[in-house]
Amino acid sequence: MSKTRQNQRRPVRMERGSDAPGQWTVSRGLMAHATQVLAAVLSFEHPADAVLSRYFREHREIGHRDRGFIAEAVYGIVRRLRWVARLAGVKPLPRDLLLAWLARGEGWSSKQFEGLVSAAEFRWLEEVRAKRFEPAGLGEALDLPDWLTVRLSAEYGDDALQALANGFNRSAPLDLRANLLKINRDTLLQEFVSSGVEASPCRYSPCGVRLAGKPALQKHPLFINGSFEVQDEGSQLLGYLVQPRRGELVVDFCAGAGGKTLQLGAMMRSTGRLYAFDVSERRLAKLKPRMARAGLSNVHPVLIAHERDAKVKRLAGKADRVLVDAPCSGLGTLRRNPDLKWRQSPESVAEMTLKQQAILDAAANLVKPGGRLVYATCSLLADENEAVVDAFVASHPDFELMSAQAVLAEQGVALDCGERLRLLPHVHDTDGFFAAVLERKRDGG
Ligand SMILES: C[S@@+](CC[C@H](N)C(=O)[O-])C[C@H]1O[C@@H](n2cnc3c(N)ncnc32)[C@H](O)[C@@H]1O
Numbered sequence: 436m437s438k439t440r441q442n443q444r445r446p447v448r449m450e451r452g453s454d455a456p457g458q459w460t461v462s463r464g465l466m467a468h469a470t471q472v473l474a475a476v477l478s479f480e481h482p483a484d485a486v487l488s489r490y491f492r493e494h495r496e497i498g499h500r501d502r503g504f505i506a507e508a509v510y511g512i513v514r515r516l517r518w519v520a521r522l523a524g525v526k527p528l529p530r531d532l533l534l535a536w537l538a539r540g541e542g543w544s545s546k547q548f549e550g551l552v553s554a555a556e557f558r559w560l561e562e563v564r565a566k567r568f569e570p571a572g573l574g575e576a577l578d579l580p581d582w583l584t585v586r587l588s589a590e591y592g593d594d595a596l597q598a599l600a601n602g603f604n605r606s607a608p609l610d611l612r613a614n615l616l617k618i619n620r621d622t623l624l625q626e627f628v629s630s631g632v633e634a635s636p637c638r639y640s641p642c643g644v645r646l647a648g649k650p651a652l653q654k655h656p657l658f659i660n661g662s663f664e665v666q667d668e669g670s671q672l673l674g675y676l677v678q679p680r681r682g683e684l685v686v687d688f689c690a691g692a693g694g695k696t697l698q699l700g701a702m703m704r705s706t707g708r709l710y711a712f713d714v715s716e717r718r719l720a721k722l723k724p725r726m727a728r729a730g731l732s733n734v735h736p737v738l739i740a741h742e743r744d745a746k747v748k749r750l751a752g753k754a755d756r757v758l759v760d761a762p763c764s765g766l767g768t769l770r771r772n773p774d775l776k777w778r779q780s781p782e783s784v785a786e787m788t789l790k791q792q793a794i795l796d797a798a799a800n801l802v803k804p805g806g807r808l809v810y811a812t813c814s815l816l817a818d819e820n821e822a823v824v825d826a827f828v829a830s831h832p833d834f835e836l837m838s839a840q841a842v843l844a845e846q847g848v849a850l851d852c853g854e855r856l857r858l859l860p861h862v863h864d865t866d867g868f869f870a871a872v873l874e875r876k877r878d879g880g
Pocket residue numbers: 670688689690691692693694695696712713714715718739741742760761762763794
């Protein structure tokens with residue numbers, strides 16, 4: 436095959452995905468890159484987004500549009516892996532999966548494959564195109580692993596699970612949180628509209644803005660001056676459950692890069708003390724420039740070795756509010772991280788549950804009488820959610836559950852969620868979240 440022929444680029448229509456520019460031009464070289472990235476992602480050793488970022492860092496010659504093609508294909512395949520694998524036959528190689536995806540997932544015609552595949556592949560693609568898919572069970576039909584299908588179906592029922600799985604296959608919207616220290620939401624919306632960015636208020640979160648597309652925002656003047664942060668609406672609602680006030684001592688126990696810390700700091704009007712704990716130095720390092728941009732001077736990032744660290748114990752009984760945004764399976768974020776469904780297992784969830792209990796126990800010690808403890812995850816599994824909270828309440832008679840719905844209503848958020856908040860992509864159009872609000876009794880229970 437001559438080099439010119441190998442690099443021949445074929446115009447291909449793409450219908451789906453926010454980045455889809457309408458027409459990709461695809462070369463053999465680009466197909467090879469996509470196959471290589473796919474193989475690395477499918478080892479499931481690292482998160483898909485980390486694999487893609489690393490590959491693009493190492494292959495700077497791949498342009499923006501070609502990156503879009505690779506990312507669309509890889510994420511498309513990971514979302515529908517069982518389906519594509521069945522269409523591609525027994526023990527398919529990454530290239531087989533890619534070709535089968537392009538033929539069936541993206542609907543490429545045979546003409547669009549000309550110059551990109553061998554004669555044998557060309558014939559094989561005809562078979563793939565003609566193949567009927569008869570799922571062997573619900574897991575295969577919904578493109579979920581069987582263990583997860585069994586658990587979710589027991590929790591939600593088959594019909595809701597179907598809707599949930601469909602919800603996960605839609606792309607997540609881009610939500611922003613107006614930094615109320617710097618701007619009010621209406622002004623932010625007006626600024627977007629006048630700069631040609633289509634934006635509307637979020638359905639529930641009073642500081643949330645939803646964008647119609649996915650414009651690059653890193654260089655937007657309102658981002659640079661700290662007027663907004665990217666934050667899923669569901670995540671914003673967790674901040675409202677904490678409801679911190681001016682001058683309080685607040686702990687964000689699992690702060691990570693500070694998605695919720697920044698919101699809590701703004702709700703405190705940059706007063707009081709807000710401790711941002713985490714065991715990850717790398718994540719906390721990302722929080723620091725964000726605090727500066729947001730204009731917050733009340734945040735104290737603290738690297739801890741584990742939840743029983745002496746730095747934690749020093750605050751025993753002193754905190755007005757503690758948020759535990761616990762490490763979890765992340766299964767509520769499958770719209771953004773579809774690979775998680777293949778990377779998690781019953782064993783990893785069981786391990787996570789023990790960690791969650793240990794963190795919640797340690798964090799509870801910080802809450803003063805009359806203070807509030809919020810436990811949250813972005814998981815959909817009762818084992819990581821209700822079961823952790825139930826076990827906690829049973830062993831901590833000095834804490835009682837508050838109604839999440841009432842806490843939200845007090846702040847003007849109308850959400851019919853009852854005692855515990857459960858957000859679902861297909862119902863609320865947010866990531867999947869769980870949260871429970873607990874109060875430490877004043878008389879010690
Ligand atoms: C769900 S993420 C937090 C996301 C963050 N709150 C946000 O809004 O962006 C969970 C975090 O818990 C941290 N973590 C894990 N084990 C921990 C522990 N024992 N104590 C405190 N944080 C821990 C992880 O490093 C991770 O950053």
